Amino acid sequence: MARKPMMAGNWKMNNTVAEAVVLTQELSNRYKGSWSDRAEVVICPPYVDLKPAVTVLDFDKTKIAVGAQNVYWEPKGAFTGEISIPMIKEIGCTHCIVGHSERRELFGETNEDVNRKVKALLAANMTPIVCVGESLAVRDEGTTDEYVTAQVRAAFAGVEPNDVARSIVAYEPIWAIGTGRTATPEQAETVCAAIRVTLAEQFGPEAAECVRILYGGSVNPGNVEGLMAKSDIDGGLVGGASLDAASFAQLVEACL
Numbered sequence: 417m418a419r420k421p422m423m424a425g426n427w428k429m430n431n432t433v434a435e436a437v438v439l440t441q442e443l444s445n446r447y448k449g450s451w452s453d454r455a456e457v458v459i460c461p462p463y464v465d466l467k468p469a470v471t472v473l474d475f476d477k478t479k480i481a482v483g484a485q486n487v488y489w490e491p492k493g494a495f496t497g498e499i500s501i502p503m504i505k506e507i508g509c510t511h512c513i514v515g516h517s518e519r520r521e522l523f524g525e526t527n528e529d530v531n532r533k534v535k536a537l538l539a540a541n542m543t544p545i546v547c548v549g550e551s552l553a554v555r556d557e558g559t560t561d562e563y564v565t566a567q568v569r570a571a572f573a574g575v576e577p578n579d580v581a582r583s584i585v586a587y588e589p590i591w592a593i594g595t596g597r598t599a600t601p602e603q604a605e606t607v608c609a610a611i612r613v614t615l616a617e618q619f620g621p622e623a624a625e626c627v628r629i630l631y632g633g634s635v636n637p638g639n640v641e642g643l644m645a646k647s648d649i650d651g652g653l654v655g656g657a658s659l660d661a662a663s664f665a666q667l668v669e670a671c672l
C-alpha cells in the first residue's frame with residue numbers, strides 16, 4: 417500500500433516570533449504546494465510561534481501544516497502552564513508531537529501520559545506524531561525492539577484501529593538525537609519494521625499498513641536518501657536541519 421511520505425520539522429525550543437516569521441516566509445517562498453500531492457510537510461514550532469506560523473504559511477497556498485510539540489489532555493481548567501487541544505486547534509494546528517524523548521527524559525512524561533494525549537488528540541480529530549525510541553543503554557543490552565514496541569503498545573492502548581491508522585509514529589533513537597550520530601538505514605528499518613509488526617498484531621494489518629512511521633535522529637541532507645529508501649520508513653522527524661529553510665527543503669525533496 418502506498419503511504420504518502422511525510423517530512424516533519426521539530427523546531428524544539430528555537431525561534432522567537434520574529435525569527436519564526438522569517439523562517440516560515442522562507443519556507444513559504446520555496447514550496448508553494450508544488451510537491452503536496454507526493455508528500456506531506458509539517459512544522460512544529462514552539463507554542464508562541466504557532467499562530468504566526470499558521471498565518472505566514474497559509475496552508476491553502478503552501479500545504480505546509482503546523483503542529484504543536486506537546487499538549488495537555490484536559491480541555492481547560494486549573495492546570496497552570498499547560499496548553500489545551502482546543503487552544504492549538506482553534507489557531508489552525510492539525511498535528512501534535514507526543515512523547516518526545518526530551519519530554520519523557522527531562523519533564524517526566526510517562527507512557528500513560530502519552531496514551532492520554534494520543535486519545536485526546538484523536539478525539540479532537542487531530543494527528544498525533546507519537547515519538548518512541550531507546551537509550552544507548554537499552555540498545556547495548558540488545559532489547560531495542562522489545563522496548564520500542566512496548567512504548568508503541570502503551571501509546572495506542574485502547575485506541576480504535578481506524579484512529580491508529582491516521583496516526584504517525586516517529587522512531588527516534590535517543591542516542592542519535594542532536595548527536596550527529598544517525599542510525600544506519602538498516603538499524604532504523606529494523607526497528608520501524610518491528611513497530612509495524614506490533615501495530616499489525618494489535619490493530620490489524622490494514623491499520624498498520626496505513627500508519628506513517630518516521631525516523632528521527634540527526635537526519636540531514638547527506639543521510640536522508642538512504643533512510644528514505646527503506647520500505648518501512650515513511651519520512652523524517654527532523655530537529656536541527658529543520659531550522660534552516662534550504663536544508664529542510666532538501667529533506668522534503670528527498671522524500672518525494
Ligand SMILES: O=C(CO)COP(=O)(O)O
Binds near residue numbers: 594656
Ligand atoms: O529529536 C529530533 C526530532 O524530534 C531529532 O533532532 P535532530 O534532528 O536535531 O537530531
